Amino acid sequence: MSGQPVSSPAVDGARGGIQDRESALAKLMIAPAILVITAMIGVPFVLAILYSLSDATTGDPSIKIVGLRNFRAALADPVFRISLWNTVFFTLVSQCIVVLLSRLLATALLKKFRGKWLVRFLIMLPWTAPISLGVIGWLWMFDSIFSPIDWVLRYVGLLGAPGALLGAGTNLYYLGVPGLAISSIILVDVWRILPLATVIQLAGLSSIPRDLLEAAEVDGATPWRRTLMITIPLTLPITSIAFLFGVVFTFTDLVVVYVLTRGGPVHMTQVLSSWTFFKGIEGGDLAQGAAISLFMFPVLASVAILILRTARRTEVV
Amino acid sequence: MTNVRKLAGRGGLYALLAAFAFFGAFPFYWMVIATFKTDHDLFSPLNNPFLFNEPPTLDHLKNLLFETHFHTYLTNTLWVGLAVVVITLVVAVPAAYSLARWARGWGEMLGIGIFLTYLVPPTILFIPLSRFTSSLGLQESLWSLILVYPTFTIPFCTWLLMGFFKTIPKDIEEQAMIDGLSRFGAMWKVVLPLSISGVLTVVVFAFTLSMHEFIYALTFISVSMKKTVSIGVPTELVRGDVFQWGSLMAGALIASLPVAVVYTFFLDRFVAGFTMGAVK
Numbered sequence: 001m002s003g004q005p006v007s008s009p010a011v012d013g014a015r016g017g018i019q020d021r022e023s024a025l026a027k028l029m030i031a032p033a034i035l036v037i038t039a040m041i042g043v044p045f046v047l048a049i050l051y052s053l054s055d056a057t058t059g060d061p062s063i064k065i066v067g068l069r070n071f072r073a074a075l076a077d078p079v080f081r082i083s084l085w086n087t088v089f090f091t092l093v094s095q096c097i098v099v100l101l102s103r104l105l106a107t108a109l110l111k112k113f114r115g116k117w118l119v120r121f122l123i124m125l126p127w128t129a130p131i132s133l134g135v136i137g138w139l140w141m142f143d144s145i146f147s148p149i150d151w152v153l154r155y156v157g158l159l160g161a162p163g164a165l166l167g168a169g170t171n172l173y174y175l176g177v178p179g180l181a182i183s184s185i186i187l188v189d190v191w192r193i194l195p196l197a198t199v200i201q202l203a204g205l206s207s208i209p210r211d212l213l214e215a216a217e218v219d220g221a222t223p224w225r226r227t228l229m230i231t232i233p234l235t236l237p238i239t240s241i242a243f244l245f246g247v248v249f250t251f252t253d254l255v256v257v258y259v260l261t262r263g264g265p266v267h268m269t270q271v272l273s274s275w276t277f278f279k280g281i282e283g284g285d286l287a288q289g290a291a292i293s294l295f296m297f298p299v300l301a302s303v304a305i306l307i308l309r310t311a312r313r314t315e316v317v
Numbered sequence: 318m319t320n321v322r323k324l325a326g327r328g329g330l331y332a333l334l335a336a337f338a339f340f341g342a343f344p345f346y347w348m349v350i351a352t353f354k355t356d357h358d359l360f361s362p363l364n365n366p367f368l369f370n371e372p373p374t375l376d377h378l379k380n381l382l383f384e385t386h387f388h389t390y391l392t393n394t395l396w397v398g399l400a401v402v403v404i405t406l407v408v409a410v411p412a413a414y415s416l417a418r419w420a421r422g423w424g425e426m427l428g429i430g431i432f433l434t435y436l437v438p439p440t441i442l443f444i445p446l447s448r449f450t451s452s453l454g455l456q457e458s459l460w461s462l463i464l465v466y467p468t469f470t471i472p473f474c475t476w477l478l479m480g481f482f483k484t485i486p487k488d489i490e491e492q493a494m495i496d497g498l499s500r501f502g503a504m505w506k507v508v509l510p511l512s513i514s515g516v517l518t519v520v521v522f523a524f525t526l527s528m529h530e531f532i533y534a535l536t537f538i539s540v541s542m543k544k545t546v547s548i549g550v551p552t553e554l555v556r557g558d559v560f561q562w563g564s565l566m567a568g569a570l571i572a573s574l575p576v577a578v579v580y581t582f583f584l585d586r587f588v589a590g591f592t593m594g595a596v597k
Contacts (some may be wrong), residue, residue, distance in 0.1 A: 020498055022419060022500070023419065025415075025419075025500070026415045026418070026419035026424065027415075029411035029415040030411070030412045030415040030416065030424075030427065031406070031410060031416060032408045032411070032412070033408050033409065033411075033412035033431065033471055033475055034412075034427070034431075036408055036467060036468070036471055037431060037434050037468075037471065037472065040446075040464075040467070040468045041434045041437055041442065041468050041472075043445075044442045044445040044446050044449060045441065045442065045445075047445035047448075047449075048441050048442065048444060048445050051444060051445065059447060064439070070536050085377070089519045093589050101337075104333070105333075105337050108333050108334055108337075109334075111328065111330060113331070113334070119334050119337075119338050120581055121577060121581040122338040122341050122342035123337050123341045123342075123343050124341070124342075124577065124580055124581055125341050125573070125577055126341050127353065127525075127580075128525060128573065128577035128580040128581070129345070129569070129572075129573035129576070129577060130528050130529050130546060130547040130569075130572060130573065130576075131529045131531065131547070132529075132531050132547045132548065132550070132551050133546070133547065133550055133551070133568070133569035133573055134344060134345075134569070134570055134573070136550065136566075136569050137344030137345065137347055137348050137566065137569060140345055140347065140351060140560075140562055140565075140566065141343075141344060141347055141349075145362055146359070146360065146362060146365065146366065148347070148366040151362075151365070151366050170362070191340065191341070191344075194340075195341065207484070217347055222546065232570075249436070250468060251438075252438035252439070252440050254440060254531065254532050255532075258531075259551060264376055272440070273438075273440040273532075276440055277440075277532070280444050281443075281444075281536060286444055289444055290441075290444050290445075293440050293441045293444070294441060296438065296440065296441060297348050297437070297441060298436070300437075301433065304433060308429060
């Protein structure tokens, strides 16, 4: 970045000397961040690409380029194709639910009510607790024998009796049946991201100037119209940001799948990150692991650019 | 008439909030129950799982605190988290300020570039970074985590702080500079106090992100004494194939609650900070 000449368009008149000093200061202040990012993200990212083109294993980690063999091998692998589809599907379904619910929840949290502190505390728990620990709680709730959900279903007679709606068996085996395992993972994804999205939405909602809403109210705009014409357009950028972060977290998440199902039953809930881990670390095939993980990158990059663009366009209005 | 509608709206609001609170908190209630239940009560499918059918016990808690390395995981987590927070602040605050105030052209591209690096997830980086940390001789060391965690806290926090700094009108610091403060003085005495909720939010986010981190810790650390809470509890409290559910839930609960309290406390400041009283 230091090689780039920086033109400083004088905004408030000609203040040559100060402008130059300011642009030097601007560079100096951002330099450490760029250094860290280059050394710790840029270089390893390039290394990941090199690994994906090599035949490196944990036993012999030297990089010998072998071409696109690892990518072809990944694409030919049915488990990889399931992982790719699952990653997209889990992310889209869970994040659409999260955006809707978080807006609803943020609107409710803006209101004044008793015990707000406690309610917020409870709602935020999924985000504030370390993910792996929260998901361990779900693992115990989805237990094949002692699940409280099954107990309730048995109690109300939907399960475990001859002719019951959900079958005569005593348990549903949430993590053992493909459809239920997929639903369980999506549910936990929603559970985990909802607090974060709500906090971001809340920030957006409370940044709307109160006088603007009050002026609209004085002018006779109905609540519905105020939401449509003021709240939604003004908070669209921050809603996009909330959605973007949710997508990034869910798309790249390993913990939920790793703790709940380890990709099972028979790889039906495998996602790209878990498959990377099982192939690259547990299987020791660094090259294949790197190739699988790189399939995430173009999707993440294009989603980000798309949403950044939306956010910026709305800001101009 | 309006009173009735108001009351109905109130009821709807409470019902909605109760439903969300239940959804968010139930797994933790579930942890509380498991922590204090006797094994016999826990593993009887006919017992009501939501209540104590036998008197509560402290056995799981005792086992967790005295028979496992749980306290070591906590210390490790705290140490890593604090170190990461300090590194993040030192790097991200100046970077975010620079981007928010002076960014045009190259700066804006840089801001977006920094943000985009956040999209190179640990799942892509952990293979090369594990080779990297071991070549520095940091395998099985907490320093490997302290070195690597800023790769996700810095981009995220820079982006977040940039938003905060942008909401502070330039006029305020320009006025301060006209009143005789230097550029640094304006930054330190005017902008930073105004964005304190942003900085605190970043502290909380950096800490929770480090505490949540799973995949690097899982890959870099396998010695029990060096594990953080997020991997120590799920991997070490299993005997053979059998989960020690009581102690496991106790560990998850104890590690979760303090952070949750701090986070909620900062959430209030986070929202309050957004109204930016100084501008009005």
